Amino acid sequence: MKIRTSRFGEIDIDESKIIEMRTGILGFNKLNRFIMLIHEEGSPFYWFQSLDEGSIAFITINPFLIKSDYDPEVDDHTIEMLEIEKEEDIELMAILTVRSDPARMTANLRAPLVINKQKKLASQVILEDEQYPVQYSIS
């Protein structure tokens, strides 16, 4: 399946890798299908590219790489909604905000993307735990 994106031009998508949002990214609720594309080989950064709106992509990172003691509690509703059967099915990604001053790059640890790797279902979850900031400085 071919998709036109602003960032990558026309890309050929392996349909088995399409991630379906069970509840959308807040403010982008109409975007239901995404694909994860690595920024470049060996990079910890992944683009979360919308397939519905080619101009929308989020840059994300595994939050444990930037905060090793990150220990979010994913609520039961989300577990059920994403059809998660075991902990190993879960992949978490934090959405980054890259500003013109690279030192001000932040990660949203309060509302990670929770992805069921096996079933390719995802949701953005707002954690109840207030200790995790929306703008976690990673420099």
Added chain:
Amino acid sequence: MLILTRKMGEVITIGDDIKVIVLDIKGRHVRVGVEAPRQTKVYREEIYQMIKDQNQASSQSHFNHIDDILTNFKGIIKST
């Protein structure tokens, strides 16, 4: 906006499957219970707005030099 007056313990029903229950009133604080289907996410407005704004900002991380920033940055990240 529809405005309703409710007493403690009374309920507002929205559509077929959302119920809002006034659980407790103490001074300026009202405790509210919400029953909604799983797919309907319920948030405090402030945090909802905060995350939405942040997502908006994140989606605009499309600077021309983003590649350089990300490439330089990956060296800084402490892998664990």
